[in-house]
Amino acid sequence: MGDNQTINHFPNHYELTRKDLLVKNIKRYRKDLEREGNPLAERGEGPGKYLHLDFIPVTFVLPADYNMFVEEYRKSPQSTWIMKPCGKSQGAGIFLINKLSKLKKWSREARNPFNPNLTKESYVISRYIDNPLLIGGKKFDLRLYVLITSFRPLKAYLFKLGFCRFCTVKYDTSIQELDNMYVHLTNVSVQKHGEEYNSLHGGKLSVQNLRLYLESTRGKAVTEKLFANISWCIVHSLKAVAPVMANDRHCFECYGYDIIIDNKLKPWLIEVNASPSLTSTTVNDRILKYKLIDNIVSLVLPSDGVPDVRWNKCPSQEAMGNFELLIDEELAYQDERENPTKYKSSHGKWK
Amino acid sequence: MEKEKLAAEQRASGGRAKKAKNSCQEVRDEEEQVTTAVASDRAQQLQGMAEKLSLEIQGMSNYKQLYSEIQRIVASSAVKKDDFKNTLLEALKREGLETELRNTVFHWMRSQRLDKPKEQANVYGADLSYLKKAQMQWERRIQKSLNSMCNELNIPLARLRSAADRDELAEKWNELSTCDFDLGQYRPLFAPKDFLEVLFSLRDPTFKKQPNELNWEFSHIQIKVKTLAQLRDAYEELSRGEPLLGVNGNVASSLGHCPNLEAERIHLGEKVLKANQAPVAQEFLKRGCPRALRGRLWSLVLGSVVRDADADYYDELKAMVLQYDLMVDKLIIKDVQLTASNDDQYFVFEDLLYKTMLSFSRDSEVLPSVTRDKCAGGQVIHAVLQGKPATLENTLVFPPSGVIPFHGFTMYATPFCYLYDDPCAIYFTFRAFYLRYWFRLHTVSSHEQGIVAVCLCFERLLQCHEPELWAHFRNLHIPPVKVVFKWLMRGFSGHLPPEQLLYLWDLVLAYDSLEIVALLAATILSFRKDNLMQVNTVHNVEAVLADLSSIKVMPLLQLSLLRD
Ligand SMILES: Nc1ncnc2c1ncn2[C@@H]1O[C@H](COP(=O)(O)OP(=O)(O)OP(=O)(O)O)[C@@H](O)[C@H]1O
Numbered sequence: 001m002g003d004n005q006t007i008n009h010f011p012n013h014y015e016l017t018r019k020d021l022l023v024k025n026i027k028r029y030r031k032d033l034e035r036e037g038n039p040l041a042e043r044g045e046g047p048g049k050y051l052h053l054d055f056i057p058v059t060f061v062l063p064a065d066y067n068m069f070v071e072e073y074r075k076s077p078q079s080t081w082i083m084k085p086c087g088k089s090q091g092a093g094i095f096l097i098n099k100l101s102k103l104k105k106w107s108r109e110a111r112n113p114f115n116p117n118l119t120k121e122s123y124v125i126s127r128y129i130d131n132p133l134l135i136g137g138k139k140f141d142l143r144l145y146v147l148i149t150s151f152r153p154l155k156a157y158l159f160k161l162g163f164c165r166f167c168t169v170k171y172d173t174s175i176q177e178l179d180n181m182y183v184h185l186t187n188v189s190v191q192k193h194g195e196e197y198n199s200l201h202g203g204k205l206s207v208q209n210l211r212l213y214l215e216s217t218r219g220k221a222v223t224e225k226l227f228a229n230i231s232w233c234i235v236h237s238l239k240a241v242a243p244v245m246a247n248d249r250h251c252f253e254c255y256g257y258d259i260i261i262d263n264k265l266k267p268w269l270i271e272v273n274a275s276p277s278l279t280s281t282t283v284n285d286r287i288l289k290y291k292l293i294d295n296i297v298s299l300v301l302p303s304d305g306v307p308d309v310r311w312n313k314c315p316s317q318e319a320m321g322n323f324e325l326l327i328d329e330e331l332a333y334q335d336e337r338e339n340p341t342k343y344k345s346s347h348g349k350w351k
Numbered sequence: 352m353e354k355e356k357l358a359a360e361q362r363a364s365g366g367r368a369k370k371a372k373n374s375c376q377e378v379r380d381e382e383e384q385v386t387t388a389v390a391s392d393r394a395q396q397l398q399g400m401a402e403k404l405s406l407e408i409q410g411m412s413n414y415k416q417l418y419s420e421i422q423r424i425v426a427s428s429a430v431k432k433d434d435f436k437n438t439l440l441e442a443l444k445r446e447g448l449e450t451e452l453r454n455t456v457f458h459w460m461r462s463q464r465l466d467k468p469k470e471q472a473n474v475y476g477a478d479l480s481y482l483k484k485a486q487m488q489w490e491r492r493i494q495k496s497l498n499s500m501c502n503e504l505n506i507p508l509a510r511l512r513s514a515a516d517r518d519e520l521a522e523k524w525n526e527l528s529t530c531d532f533d534l535g536q537y538r539p540l541f542a543p544k545d546f547l548e549v550l551f552s553l554r555d556p557t558f559k560k561q562p563n564e565l566n567w568e569f570s571h572i573q574i575k576v577k578t579l580a581q582l583r584d585a586y587e588e589l590s591r592g593e594p595l596l597g598v599n600g601n602v603a604s605s606l607g608h609c610p611n612l613e614a615e616r617i618h619l620g621e622k623v624l625k626a627n628q629a630p631v632a633q634e635f636l637k638r639g640c641p642r643a644l645r646g647r648l649w650s651l652v653l654g655s656v657v658r659d660a661d662a663d664y665y666d667e668l669k670a671m672v673l674q675y676d677l678m679v680d681k682l683i684i685k686d687v688q689l690t691a692s693n694d695d696q697y698f699v700f701e702d703l704l705y706k707t708m709l710s711f712s713r714d715s716e717v718l719p720s721v722t723r724d725k726c727a728g729g730q731v732i733h734a735v736l737q738g739k740p741a742t743l744e745n746t747l748v749f750p751p752s753g754v755i756p757f758h759g760f761t762m763y764a765t766p767f768c769y770l771y772d773d774p775c776a777i778y779f780t781f782r783a784f785y786l787r788y789w790f791r792l793h794t795v796s797s798h799e800q801g802i803v804a805v806c807l808c809f810e811r812l813l814q815c816h817e818p819e820l821w822a823h824f825r826n827l828h829i830p831p832v833k834v835v836f837k838w839l840m841r842g843f844s845g846h847l848p849p850e851q852l853l854y855l856w857d858l859v860l861a862y863d864s865l866e867i868v869a870l871l872a873a874t875i876l877s878f879r880k881d882n883l884m885q886v887n888t889v890h891n892v893e894a895v896l897a898d899l900s901s902i903k904v905m906p907l908l909q910l911s912l913l914r915d
Contacts, residue, residue: 217646
């Protein structure tokens with residue numbers, strides 16, 4: 001590629017966006033930090049629990065990690081798990097299980113000689129977050145847009161106009177509803193087929209309104225902590241994959257982050273999507289996605305509008321539009337060198 | 352410094368005195384009048400006031416609880432027989448009951464202020480009875496269309512609910528969206544545009560129209576409304592250019608230990624809540640309210656803090672919904688569906704709103720307030736339960752609240768869903784707000800807070816301060832009120848984003864007036880003047896005004912109120 005060309009993907013983005021690889025990278029990242037003796041990798045009570053790095057639900061890759069899964073399963077046999085095919089999206093092939101026997105039955109059927117395709121497919125199985133925060137009795141997840149212009153040094157921006165995607169049906173954890181995907185999956189592609197789907201709002205509430213609601217009903221401090229934790233988990237998911245990413249200077253990429261908030265206001269990273277949907281389901285959705293694309297273009301280009309690999313990728317405040325800086329390691333490093341005292345106390349926090 | 356600030360708020364709440372009628376000052380006066388019976392020339396008058404007050408307090412909703420609390424204290428060992436007065440006052444203070452009493456007097460004063468047919472509004476000494484007649488006619492029209500809808504659909508106004516129906520409703524009370532109501536045939540009884548037609552046809556019978564004059568102006572209606580100069584006096588905190596939350600929370604604070612204005616407002620607001628004094632809370636709202644404190648402050652100002660008795664009352668309302676099947680229920684559900692359920696800011700609260708609005712229709716405590724208004728009509732319908740003899744016990748006011756819903760009625764309640772999690776808290780603050788302000792926006796009356804006055808105020812502001820725009824509308828034969836009426840009638844609910852709407856309603860509460868709604872409408876037109884001047888049809892004018900998502904209420908209002 002020429003110096004004046006740019007492209008909207010990193011070559012091996014799947015390290016972040018494939019469900020099984022993301023898990024693998026995060027597990028390795030935690031181990032590395034732990035080995036370094038980094039305080040971030042501090043463990044809490046109970047085996048395998050990290051105090052700060054526990055931002056994805058416990059997850060195993062099947063069939064590879066089957067034995068590890070069974071061991072974990074036995075520790076709390078009453079909990080529910082969610083099975084997802086690694087290579088699919090939009091809620092396809094997802095189901096919930098609450099008994100080991102159901103998993104065994106599934107694996108028997110999957111090995112069925114008449115259905116050889118299924119055996120090739122690998123799955124992830126994650127602990128199901130069964131205490132999601134409900135608003136109006138309904139489950140939702142957050143869709144946030146994160147723009148990366150470089151992995152090493154890491155430069156990441158968060159789009160302020162994300163939204164919540166609501167289920168159309170009241171949340172219900174009873175066994176009878178375990179197979180009702182309108183209760184459990186928040187994907188628009190699933191919900192769209194529900195009877196209750198409303199095409200005027202599409203089940204989408206803006207993150208600003210979520211924030212207004214939480215601050216008004218729960219208080220400012222806890223709301224701020226929640227949003228700080230969300231940024232935290234995005235930044236660390238990126239740091240986890242940064243070492244393995246092919247960091248080509250021609251590249252930038254916008255990812256769709258799916259996050260579930262539980263009823264203790266802890267955010268959980270569910271999945272990262274490459275090429276998040278840019279089609280729109282409602283009028284407001286169209287406005288939002290228009291702004292998203294417009295802001296991405298203005299942020300990834302130097303001020304003269306011509307791509308240039310030699311540009312330092314430090315956009316001006318105006319060029320960022322609705323994006324806010326999550327982290328810029330280069331700027332942070334410079335700043336640290338210039339004002340060493342300022343960083344003394346918080347040292348290591350972002351390392 | 353910080354003490355001073357709080358003291359200033361308190362002073363402002365108590366002492367803005369003399370110049371304008373300030374309810375807070377009145378409260379202070381009244382309290383003194385009640386507690387210190389002095390032998391002066393005013394003794395007689397005071398005595399009368401004190402008697403009236405103590406009589407009327409007995410009719411207030413928190414009286415019983417207050418009374419039993421005081422009884423408990425009187426009987427406690429803290430109160431000594433030999434020094435009864437002092438020890439009692441001491442104990443009342445210690446237990447926070449003194450504040451409770453003060454707040455009660457404050458709420459009583461406020462209700463007095465609005466209930467009095469306002470002599471002030473009618474300064475011209477004009478005969479405004481034609482407005483009342485118009486309202487009565489309008490009420491009759493609504494009742495007629497209600498009856499004809501019943502006939503058309505062959506359903507009664509009221510009946511007992513069947514057991515099966517009742518069980519289903521009880522079971523699904525928290526998720527009424529899952530009930531299968533067959534509403535295809537129902538339509539709202541009227542919409543804002545129908546009501547606007549009624550307003551446009553108002554005529555002062557003594558007024559002689561000039562031959563070349565258009566019909567649609569409210570100007571000939573002789574209600575006194577404030578000019579911009581008078582609004583500047585009334586909204587002093589805004590017009591002085593003081594830093595406001597909602598303009599920029601990041602400006603420096605004048606308190607040393609607060610990093611910025613937002614932190615300062617939170618800090619002060621928490622103190623105000625702790626002091627628990629309604630008039631101080633009202634004063635506090637004038638400079639913009641922090642999100643996390645708003646729900647509690649509003650309840651305090653409105654006296655709608657939920658007590659045990661209120662929670663019980665709320666349950667009774669639900670029981671009434673389950674017992675009676677009223678025709679308005681369908682209209683209510685239809686309205687929630689047509690408004691909140693389709694709105695991307697409120698759809699998540701759909702189920703909460705069904706409960707709230709259905710309960711409201713059964714609330715007979717609403718009835719006296721909406722019918723007592725001497726300037727309005729106040730006729731009610733009586734319905735006999737279907738299949739029962741027409742005796743007194745089978746007859747009910749229809750609906751028990753006396754309020755017949757129309758298209759968009761739900762929007763008076765939706766913003767409260769952002770403030771509280773508890774349905775009961777939503778209910779009582781919504782009800783208090785509605786009874787103090789919103790019901791006047793769908794009633795024709797000569798009241799200074801009524802929709803006619805609000806429209807008139809808007810019209811005058813535009814005419815005086817945007818003459819060019821005014822002339823432009825005139826040339827196009829578009830009445831300016833027509834393009835803003837839906838904002839006015841809903842107090843902007845559903846038109847402004849929730850956050851901005853809440854700032855606006857802060858000001859309604861803080862200054863205890865709807866004038867700010869008229870001012871905001873005029874300001875938005877003025878703000879979009881350049882675009883408006885370029886379009887020539889109603890349709891295009893409406894397009895220019897359709898999207899208010901970029902409007903920032905506080906800066907805009909402050910800008911228009913700042914003295915040049
Ligand atoms: N661990 C979990 N706990 C609770 N809910 C979950 C969990 N994992 C997934 N879900 C729910 O299932 C939905 C689909 O999950 P996920 O996004 O991982 O699958 P997908 O098919 O790749 O979807 P897409 O790619 O369209 O976002 C999520 O939006 C979420 O609502």
